[in-house]
Amino acid sequence: MMMMMMLMKAVLAGCVIVCVFPAHGVCFSRGASVSSCVNMKPGHISSFPQHTHSSVTIRTSRSVYLPQHTLTVTVQSSRAFMGFLLQARSVLEDRLVGGEFMLHPPSTHTLSCLSADDTVTHSDKMLKRNLSFSWRAPTQSSGDLRFYITLVQSYFVYWTRIRSAVVHDGTRSSLITDSITGQPAVNTTGDYDQTSTHTLYTQ
Numbered sequence: 001m002m003m004m005m006m007l008m009k010a011v012l013a014g015c016v017i018v019c020v021f022p023a024h025g026v027c028f029s030r031g032a033s034v035s036s037c038v039n040m041k042p043g044h045i046s047s048f049p050q051h052t053h054s055s056v057t058i059r060t061s062r063s064v065y066l067p068q069h070t071l072t073v074t075v076q077s078s079r080a081f082m083g084f085l086l087q088a089r090s091v092l093e094d095r096l097v098g099g100e101f102m103l104h105p106p107s108t109h110t111l112s113c114l115s116a117d118d119t120v121t122h123s124d125k126m127l128k129r130n131l132s133f134s135w136r137a138p139t140q141s142s143g144d145l146r147f148y149i150t151l152v153q154s155y156f157v158y159w160t161r162i163r164s165a166v167v168h169d170g171t172r173s174s175l176i177t178d179s180i181t182g183q184p185a186v187n188t189t190g191d192y193d194q195t196s197t198h199t200l201y202t203q
Helices: 002-029
Strands: 056-060 070-081 083-090 100-103 108-111 119-122 128-136 145-152 157-163 184-186 196-199
Touching: 056 145, 070 083, 070 145, 083 128
Parallel strands: none
Antiparallel strands: 056 070, 056 196, 070 128, 083 119, 083 145, 100 128, 108 119, 145 157
């Protein structure tokens, strides 16, 4: 009888472990959950953000956007990573601006934090270096924005809130000079096809 009770306790303890820890494992292997929408931090056990980040570059097909504009956002890293979380956020208020990631590569999927499909994350643990996304701006003016990304290299190592250069709100000005080339990034004729490359910075 005593042996039976000990066996039952062991089984119950095993069930508790199985129920608790996969929640973190699923979050890591199948992408971030909506609990990471605000602080952009993964829910890994005993994990801490790194102070320096790997060499990461983001390319945007436009340095200025308008409501419902579509931008191609390309993330490149010299160091392979397994997980990530990517969002567009307001420069002034550091809040999600919404928008929609319409096209995203394999091994990724979208989350709905503020609005449908406004965040994108990984869906498996395959190593990644170069990722390209199609993002459509919200229907209303959202102000200047940056793309923020959190990269996860391993279960215990990640870099959070790496940020892009500013993508300007074209409704706020009829002529904005690109911060890198010094040339007009948008003009009154509606030619918004300039491509610019931005290196990400940490806060």
